[in-house]
């Protein structure tokens with residue numbers, strides 16, 4: 001198996017990892033319930049997208065209609 005001839009210095013490792021930082025996720029307010037959610041995704045709280053229900057939301061309390 002091929003192996004690296006020399007180990008990389010901690011400086012070189014640090015320079016590589018300088019670009020590894022995670023950025024915060026872009027968040028928008030839900031049009032329906034006002035909760036923060038990810039853009040172009042159905043709302044996690046109410047299951048709404050583009051003004052209509054697209055996903056059934058599991059709730060702890062049983063909803064009666």
Ligand SMILES: [Zn+2]
Pocket residue numbers: 030031032033034035043044045046047048
């Ligand atoms: Zn919502």
